[in-house]
Every structure is written in C-alpha cells, then in structure tokens.
Amino acid sequence: MKLAIKLAYRNLIGAGLRTWLNVIVLSFSFVVIIWMRGVMLGWDHQAKNDMISFEIGGGQYWHEQYDPLDPFSLNESNAKVPDEFSELIKSGDLEPILIVQGTIYPLGRMQSVMVKGINPNQTILKIPTSKLDTVVNAIPAVIGGMTAQSSKLSIGDYVTLRWRDINGTFDAAELVIVDVFYSNVPSAEAGQIYIDIEKLREMMIMPESATIFTFRNSEADWIEVEGWRQKSFKELTKQVDNMIKTKTAGQSVFYFILLLLAMLGIFDTQVLSIFRRQKEIGTYVALGYTRKQVVGLFTVEGTMNSILAAIVGAIYGIPFLAWQANHGFTLPIDASQFGMAMSQTLFPVYSIGLIFTTILIVMITTAVVSYIPSRKIAKMNPTEALRGKLQ
Amino acid sequence: MEIIQIKKLTKRFPMGKGEFTALKEIDLTFTKGEFAGLIGPSGSGKTTLLNIVGSLDVPTEGEVLVLGKSIGNLNQKDAAQLRKESLGFIFQSYNLLQVHTVYENVEFPLLLLKKSASERRKMVMDALEWVGLTDKEKSKPPQLSGGECQRVAVARAMVKKPSVVLADEPTANLDAKNSHNILKTMLNLNRELNTTFIFATHDEKVISYLRRKIFLLDGQVEKDVIVENPKS
Ligand SMILES: Nc1ncnc2c1ncn2[C@@H]1O[C@H](COP(=O)(O)OP(=O)(O)OP(=O)(O)O)[C@@H](O)[C@H]1O
Ligand SMILES: [Mg+2]
Numbered sequence: 001m002k003l004a005i006k007l008a009y010r011n012l013i014g015a016g017l018r019t020w021l022n023v024i025v026l027s028f029s030f031v032v033i034i035w036m037r038g039v040m041l042g043w044d045h046q047a048k049n050d051m052i053s054f055e056i057g058g059g060q061y062w063h064e065q066y067d068p069l070d071p072f073s074l075n076e077s078n079a080k081v082p083d084e085f086s087e088l089i090k091s092g093d094l095e096p097i098l099i100v101q102g103t104i105y106p107l108g109r110m111q112s113v114m115v116k117g118i119n120p121n122q123t124i125l126k127i128p129t130s131k132l133d134t135v136v137n138a139i140p141a142v143i144g145g146m147t148a149q150s151s152k153l154s155i156g157d158y159v160t161l162r163w164r165d166i167n168g169t170f171d172a173a174e175l176v177i178v179d180v181f182y183s184n185v186p187s188a189e190a191g192q193i194y195i196d197i198e199k200l201r202e203m204m205i206m207p208e209s210a211t212i213f214t215f216r217n218s219e220a221d222w223i224e225v226e227g228w229r230q231k232s233f234k235e236l237t238k239q240v241d242n243m244i245k246t247k248t249a250g251q252s253v254f255y256f257i258l259l260l261l262a263m264l265g266i267f268d269t270q271v272l273s274i275f276r277r278q279k280e281i282g283t284y285v286a287l288g289y290t291r292k293q294v295v296g297l298f299t300v301e302g303t304m305n306s307i308l309a310a311i312v313g314a315i316y317g318i319p320f321l322a323w324q325a326n327h328g329f330t331l332p333i334d335a336s337q338f339g340m341a342m343s344q345t346l347f348p349v350y351s352i353g354l355i356f357t358t359i360l361i362v363m364i365t366t367a368v369v370s371y372i373p374s375r376k377i378a379k380m381n382p383t384e385a386l387r388g389k390l391q
Numbered sequence: 392m393e394i395i396q397i398k399k400l401t402k403r404f405p406m407g408k409g410e411f412t413a414l415k416e417i418d419l420t421f422t423k424g425e426f427a428g429l430i431g432p433s434g435s436g437k438t439t440l441l442n443i444v445g446s447l448d449v450p451t452e453g454e455v456l457v458l459g460k461s462i463g464n465l466n467q468k469d470a471a472q473l474r475k476e477s478l479g480f481i482f483q484s485y486n487l488l489q490v491h492t493v494y495e496n497v498e499f500p501l502l503l504l505k506k507s508a509s510e511r512r513k514m515v516m517d518a519l520e521w522v523g524l525t526d527k528e529k530s531k532p533p534q535l536s537g538g539e540c541q542r543v544a545v546a547r548a549m550v551k552k553p554s555v556v557l558a559d560e561p562t563a564n565l566d567a568k569n570s571h572n573i574l575k576t577m578l579n580l581n582r583e584l585n586t587t588f589i590f591a592t593h594d595e596k597v598i599s600y601l602r603r604k605i606f607l608l609d610g611q612v613e614k615d616v617i618v619e620n621p622k623s
Binding site: 003006007010011014015016279280282283285286287288289290291293381382383386 | 442445447448467468471472474475476480482484486487488489490491492495499500502503505531547
C-alpha cells in the first residue's frame, strides 16, 4: 500500500499538466455538486423561514371549527376572544386574526377571497400591516404578490369587496390596495386580503371575535382553553418539513445524476489512460509486480486524483461557496411567474454532512471506476500488454 | 552451475481455428555467467523463448526450470517473485516509465524489493555509474536520446544484480557507436557480477560479442556453438 501510494504519487506528479487538468475538472464537479445541493437546501430553509414569518409565527390557537381547506364553514369558525388571552394580546405576544369569506370584483371579474382581519400594529408576522392604518377614502387593504398578479391589482387600485355579515346580509364596500408584499408563501398570499381587524369585526358585526391566534414565541406556555385547539409550532411546520422531504427525494435524483456525470468523466479518463498505459502495465509485471499490485496502483492513483481534486476544489470552492452563502444566488428568471414559491435570490446552505458525503461518494466511486478497467488490463497476458495489443 | 534448464519445450499459440507452433521441442541449458544469444530470423521464436524463461508466458509442453523453479507450475505470485528477485529485462523499445525520472526508473525494482532509502540511493548511483548516466539522474525519458534510454533500461535491469538478464533486441534502435557502448557495459557487468546474459537478436554487432550462439529456425534449435575468441 505504501509503495502503491508512493508510485501513484510519482505517476500523478510526473504526468504534470494532464493530472492537473483531470484534477481541475473533477474539483469543478465537487464544487458544483455541493453548490447545487446548497442552493436547494437553502431554498427549503427559506421556504420554511418565510412560512414561519408570514404565517405560522410561534404556533397558533385555532377555533375548533376552523378548517383552512373549507371556505364555506369559515364564517362559523370564530368566537369571542377568551379572557385567558387578554394578557398575552396586550403584551403583543399573541395576535388575533379574524378570517371570513368574501368576493372581490377586480376589473369586473368575480374572485372569491379570504378576508383576514389583523391588528395593524402587530409585529409578529412580516405582513406590512402598518400600512392598514393609512387614512384614505376607502378601506385600506394589503395583498400578496400572487393575488396582485391573479387579480391584476396594484398599489393605489380600488376594488369592490362583497361579504355576508353574521346575519347573512350581503354588504359591499370599496377597498384600496395600500401595499403588496412578496413572501414566497402561497398559503399566505393566494386569494387573500388583509385589512384592519377592527374594521372587519365592524363589517361582520362580530365584535371582539377571532378565528385564530398567533404566538410570537414558539416556546410560549400553552393553556387549555375551551373551544380552541392548540396548533403547536411543530405541528404547523410539519407540513413544510414533509414537503421538503418529498422535494429532497426529487433533488436526490438530480444530485445522483450530477454525481454520475462526474463519475463518467473519471471513468472515461481512467479507461483511456489505462488503455494507453498497457505497455507500462506490462513493464510493471515484467519488473515483478503482481496483477493485484497493478490493480492496486491504478486504484490508488484514481483515488489520489479525487483527493487532489478535493484539495484544489477547497482552495477556490470554499471562498466561492461562502460568498454565495452571503450574497445569494439570483435566479436569471422570475420564478414567481411559474407560481412557484421561490424567491428571486436563493441563499445556499451547506451542511457538513452534505460536504462530507459528496466527497466520500466521489472518492469511493473514483476508486471503483479506477478499479474496474485496470482489472481488465491486469487480466491480460503480460506479453500482450507489453506489446500494447489490447485496443 | 546450471541456472536455466529447458527440456522438450514446445509452445503453441491459438491461431484462427487451429494452432501455431512457435517453439518445437527445445532442449537447452544455461550455466551461471554465460553471455549467450538466440539468433534467428524474424518469427523464429526468439522472443517467445525469452518470455517463457522470463516467466511472462508458460510452456505448452515440456519443462523450463529457472533457478530450480518450474515456470509452468508457478502461480502468479511466485512468478512475480522470481522476476522481482532474480530476473532483469531489457526490451527493444526500452519500456521506461515515461513520467518518472531516470533515477526513479532505476530505483523502481529496488522499491519492489523493499530496500531502505540509503541502500537504494547507493545502488541506483552505482548502476547509473556503470552506464555513465550519473549526470542525467533528474532527466525524464522523453528528454533522452535512444542510446541513453537503452542505458537507463540496462541500469534498471542490472541495479538489483539479478542472476539472469534477458535482453530482447537491445540494440535495435541504436547506432553502431551506442550499440558497442551498451554491449561493452553489459560485458563488464557480466564479468564483474557473473550475471548470466541471454540475448535475442539478429544484429551482427551483438552477435560479435557473444560467447555462445544459439541459432533458431522455425522454433527449433538449429545450431548451438561456443565461440572461442569473441570480441571484448
Ligand atoms: N501471442 C501470440 N499469438 C499467436 N502467435 C504468436 C504470439 N506470439 C508470437 N507468435 C508467433 O510465434 C512466432 C514467433 O514469434 P516471436 O515473437 O518469438 O519471433 P521472434 O523470433 O522474436 O521474431 P522477431 O525477430 O521479429 O522479433 C511468430 O510467427 C509469431 O507470429
Ligand atoms: Mg522478437
């Protein structure tokens, strides 16, 4: 083994430029694979973080009737704010949100929406609710980018909202869009309009009512309150975690395709170099090498190639990857046009595990793809290898 | 002392549907310190015979004993062991390791023998001195002339002081002056170390130095003569 390492090192260093070209190409695939995985991981992280800061907060209480997937029961899914919550609400650690059904008529078209009443002074969610305090001649409303796109509404536009109050009476009012926010969270944007909770309570004739409460802190103490279900931070984020898991499965395929391409490259150079080096192999045998030692030498050489590649990759890869993590990778296309929850700039995240498994997998596969062709050569008759007979 | 015994050696190669007989019932014996040559036209079986003696190939029939070991019955490991410890090869096309330096090429057999670094250093420098290449130790084969390459090959074959050196057309790529130089070097080593040399050649320059000429024709020994007054 020591001898194989020594000779493999001599062969690699002796081959000079050819070795370095190989190493650079291989190191490139290391860096690209890690970077791509980092971008994907970063995307997932961002999706989860955005979901927390725009929707979930530190966990929620839901009215026992509330089902976000059933818009028809929405108007029955609220109740008076329980006394137990008043302290927390006063200190700003819990925010009530009232959710009802409504219809807007942008450009004469009809579009059903969820109207969310929220405290303009809240600071738990990143939604720009402070704009709801604007004094205008219509009800100030904030919408997400996805709604803005589907309804073609932008800041300053007026739109009619129609709703049914608690008594079942239809009423209508004019809204004015005071802000549009972009969150990457479809469930906080699509088909939703945010207005002042006090205004909504008035419109619905539901004083002091709420549908859900959002915690600021995920470690908050829960209290049992009749009629309200606890939706812990963990439970609410589980959905995102599951989504990430399925997405990861898809990305793994992508990751392995990239790895496979890198491997093909190594296999190719190894096969080529081994066929070109038949005479050399015959010489090793004539000088007293066993076939096993020849195979060992070539395997060590291939592996050493990937170790060198890991070192070279680290030299330019670490600064590059760090720079990317800080400055992000800006997509050349506008992903929101495809209705994807994806921000324009992704910040890659690298885990130690990702880096090590990538390097390990590449090294093991280089060893394997070096081993296979050299075994074929080592099997041939040394007199034929010396003549360079195998084509 | 007999170090190589060849008894009724026949070598056949598969060819198309049938077989081709390259060597036919060869009987030969070599003793320590011989400076002998296999002489014959192209295709007469010189390389085939050297390869079998060198344990790179095996007999089809008959027996070949090299230093008491039967070539036909050696396993891979033992054959490698024999080549590593007792045999030196010199090829027509040198077969040097192109990316290694002259020094490293000559050092190679010693690495296999697990000699210590200081021992290796001394032996390599000795071998380079025999062939007059001490000033080229850091060069690589592509930077050398044909004659220099062949001298490196001789040094590599001789560095471990093997019992037998097998040289297949060692002068085919050399001019007259270089050929004589190489041959004189080998003759010196043969005298100093009592190394057995077996050549395969049809080069008159080589033939003139031989102390024993074995003429091969169509895979058979035609003549086996001892030369009284070879060139030296
Ligand atoms: N591996 C092989 N398969 C089939 N035939 C072979 C093989 N090796 C050698 N031969 C045949 O055996 C015969 C002897 O070959 P060999 O190489 O020993 O000749 P040679 O005397 O060394 O000739 P040259 O002077 O041209 O080197 C040739 O006819 C050759 O074609
Ligand atoms: Mg020949």
